Amino acid sequence: MGLDQDVGAAGGGLDDLLPAAAPRAGSAGPSRAVRLAVGAVVPAALVVAWWAASRTGVLSPRLLPTPGKVLDSSREFLFGGTGGSRVPGVIPFKGGAAIHLPASLSRWLVAYGLAVVVGLPLGLGLGLSRWAAAALDPLVQAFRSVPITAWLPIALVWFGFGEGAARYLVFIGAFYPIVIATTDAADRVPHQLVDTARMLGTPRWALARRVYVPAAMPGIVTGLRLGLTLGWTSLIVGEITGQDTGLGAMMFAAREVSQLDQIIVGMIAFAVIGLLGDLVLRAITRPVVAWADR
């Protein structure tokens, strides 16, 4: 990610005190295009192996459908049929993308937003205040060991078979990485930076916003990324039961009729959307963490 941004106006009349981090041409490594190409080699090889194994009969379609079949189903899922004419109680696959993707995405993003809004201040508080840490940290550490699936029954009791339970599970999944990473990052802010800020006249109340948050930002962003993906993977637990929309609901409906190709389409959708979400988050947060790049 972070090469290519050095000071334009280096040099010029300044004794021999050269910049320490002059352009890092030597350490830049392969270019972006080359890295993308290299990154595509292994997945492409796996698809070819999959195709060959299916073609030669080594791999039974009962265990794994052919790549062609999965491709057809993907097309069907995305563009096939009408999502409009829905039969109540039936979870559609054909053209289902128009129903399931918005349902899953909104659960994910709403719950993730909530996890950020609650998790960031809590993590910051735990990192900055010994008292807050003493009071709350044991609880946070204990509760984060409770698996997402273990939350499902009680989430159903609390929220019923609606959006609430699914959102709650996404929230739980995203919440802990955000809290832990933020706590840790705030805790590790070099004390010298805080001393310097105070000796420059920064009032105590402004230290969190002006020093701790910016200095901890690289760690916080790591927590935001982990939380985004863990929230996304937790979503399926909430969509197993009581939902007739969402990628998880679609996949479990497909399992009941043994449509392996449809299940794989769901898995691919999870993977692609998770990847895109991470890329978007990294692009958004890039301006506030670029200073910490090598």
Next chain:
Amino acid sequence: MNGVADRPALVAVDLAKSYGAVHVLQRISLEVIAGDLLAVLGPSGCGKSTLLRVLAGLEPPDHGRIEELGRPVTGPSPERPMVVQAATLFPWLSLRANLEWGPRARGRPDPEAVADELLQATGLAGFADALPRQLSGGMRQRAAIAQVLANEPPVLLLDEPFGALDAQTRLRMQEWFLDLLARRPTAVILVTHDVEEALLLGHRLVLLSHRPARVVEQRDIPLPPNRNRATLADPAFVSLKAQILGQVLET
């Protein structure tokens, strides 16, 4: 001898500090007036840095008192900043934003102008938009000193500020610093283990003992002003250096 300038900018009386059973400072008294540079010389690990942190208000003394311009010192203040060996610029901010931090934090009217002046004074005008990691060690150190000078503090505390630099860069920095100070009324306390640095920069010298640090000697440094690299070869400098070095080795 009764002008405001002769009133001590910083006075410390009878400072003592321990960490548990380890006595670090033992009854240290010193003072520094405006425009004066007090060099505090002592062996490594003697408690020099602790002394400076206490003077900065970052740690309270167990005993004794500190006053700046007649007011008791109770905590860190922009009137009495400290710069340490590993310069602490804010790594996410440009050099210019680092220099503007102090005036902005204190609500001063024209932070940009202050930064401009300091960029000139540090010879870093071409690096205003650079991040700290894009600067060399010497540049960062100059910038860190400039950063705290933006608030025009009456007292400046320096803890081996040039200690991490190579010998040539250090000498250039010392000359730059002498030049910078010549135009300011700042009272400086410089902590160092380097006899040469103490004598080149200091007007007065405080010699500390091994831990627990106490004042072994206080004396003037009888060298002419306007010092620079040529001073190092001055016979008066050379003989004084030999004498002080002998004292340091005996303490």
